[in-house]
Amino acid sequence: MSNQITNILLVGVGGQGILLASEILSEAAMLAGFDVKKSEIHGMSQRGGSVVSHVRYGAEVFSPIVPEGEGDILFGFELMETVRSLTLLKPGGTVVANDLQISPPSVLMGQETYPAELAERIKTQFADFLLVDGQKMATDAGNVRAANTVLLGAVSKRLDIAEEFWLKALQKMVPVKALQVNLCAFRMGREL
């Protein structure tokens, strides 16, 4: 039996809601009948530090972390973190990134500058690259805080998980009062 595993990396800054997004993704994959594993580090890596969440699904998944250089999709919530994690992606992999910059401490203190033209750099290395203005689209959908869901919608189009499972996962994981905005944000993302 073929055991094709899909490897997804969700990267960004602690506090951006990466864990919830990776949970919705895992739930959708399970509902679609796949074996799923996910892994990330809590604790010291929160408090505004870099966060990397690994999600893998397929017929049978062993390692919960994506083997180095085997990522199929890099799902970036912040540009510098997206570029930092490109090494986890396989050549020819897909990048879906939020067009957002969050300055790290050294930049805030004026000791370093935020790297310029990051989107262009990603583009030269990965042809399959989608840059999303998540904040703007989420605002259009009704709440800037649904930016992750716009991106999730964009990622969902690139995965072999039917829309019904995504919607079920969103209904299960998103609080009722925020559900309508998130469903709207998700659909906007799917149209990208």
Next chain:
Amino acid sequence: MKEILSGNEAIARGAYEAGCLVACAYPGTPSTEILENTIKYKEIDSSWAPNEKVSLEVAIGASFGGGRALCTMKHVGVNVAADPLFTLSYTGVRGGLVLVAADDPEMHSSQNEQDSRNYARFAKVPMLEPSDSQECKEFTRLAFELSEQYDTPFMLRSSTRISHGKSIVELGERVTDLPLPKLEKNPAKLVMLPGNARVRHPLVEQNLINLSKAAVTMPLNRLELRDTKIGIITAGICYQYVREVLPSASTLKLGMVHPLPHDLIREFAAKVDKLYVIEELDPFIEDQVKAMGIAATGKEIISLCGELTPGRLRSAFGLAQPAVIPVEKMPGRPPNMCPGCPHRGVFFALNQLKAYVTGDIGCYTLGFMPPLSAMDTCVCMGASIGMATGVTKVVSDEEKKKVVAVIGDSTFLHTGINGLMDMVYNNSPATVIILDNSITGMTGRQDNPASGFTLMDDPTTAINIPLLCKALGVKNIRVINPLDLEETKRVIAEEMERPETSVVITNKPCVLIKRDGVFTKGPVYAVDSEKCTGCRACLKIGCPAIEWRPAGDGSKKGKAAIDPLLCTGCDVCRQLCKFDAIGSIK
């Protein structure tokens, strides 16, 4: 029913299904979420204890009373709980008792990467090691049953990747046919005086021999024959990496890592051409396999340090690595204290006062990082105070004045009290700063004995820290507002100068506390760019809400700006500005 659960959620579920009545812990990454999940089951009495030793003692009491009890901690927590643990193996249990030790290979959030399996052997306690969330649930449940069957506590070893990894779990029902707990006297078994302990010790040794034999046929130890050219003995998360990277190799997957099933290991070794032992950290299984006279390869190719990954395992076996796109180095993004964190002003003052700071474990350990750079030592929970006493015993009278211990409220109550007792008792002139933010912050805002609420969210007596210090005999106790920089620096300086023990206690809560009325955000601040001279004074506190905006003309000039979404209105930056350029937006 299936659910995606983390290892920690699955351990909590396993305890529930096993009929566990009591769960007790002190928070510690990566174990914390276990108790945060047992509270979902109303049948389990879940509580935070002040430290791991007390949590194990509570679990022991529940077991002696006849109920099943769970006790969880991070690897270094076992050091604190080791005293009761080593004798608990002699007494054995009444209700099943399971101690979860969550290791942290790679030290994602720890000060060392000790291997808890050594404790199982040292304390003569059997240990199970799950390799995914389903096994976390099953092994927890099984550990309770085996604990009663063999009259011994059981340890369950997790690791960061197991505890925080998520995978699919098939849920089961809670057992309902357990006997009701009631008092039953049995001093010969439960009073470990020499006469009784001498009777118990041989039983413990025999128990381990019996378990080693029984483990040969237990399904949790699984012999999987594939290609027999390579045979690998492995356990826990390493099993997953072995299956990922070497799918055709035969494996002996151990679910019980202490005691080892010797006969099964011999059988497996005889069936394969070359035997490997793949384990993270210490050669725990490997040394015992080699001591059996069996040739095996292990630490020759797998590091003693850090965690294993599929890539590292590939390298160990000389397999090709996938191509990696090179990326230039980006500015680092280390964790930072939150905007408005009440610890920031204290470390700013300590930096200015050029104090020698003996530090402790918590968010405030980040006071080590630039630009605050005001921590000189950090060893273990509660160590700051004892270390400060020790430093003052050897340095000159002038240098003694520089010595300051810094410790959080939760860590002070954990194991700092004894240090302060010693400091007073032995007349140390050092200064202790207790950063009382009314919560256990680093592990994710857990209540503690000073916060006034239990894990179950019931109101309770809050320990009064100033009164406690007074009762310990501290004569000089000052309570300060750490958001007032002038007061903070002045009071700390005065107490450093004083040639006797003094305690300074800060009184502002953690900005992450969500309970109503504890922390309230003030008016947001902004920089008046007309008045800002670009002197960078406000950047010296390292607040994530303050950003340096370069002038953009290639010069070093620029101005500061405040992110209104992040600012909590703590007012600390305003006090640093000599040009009156920072103020609140009314």
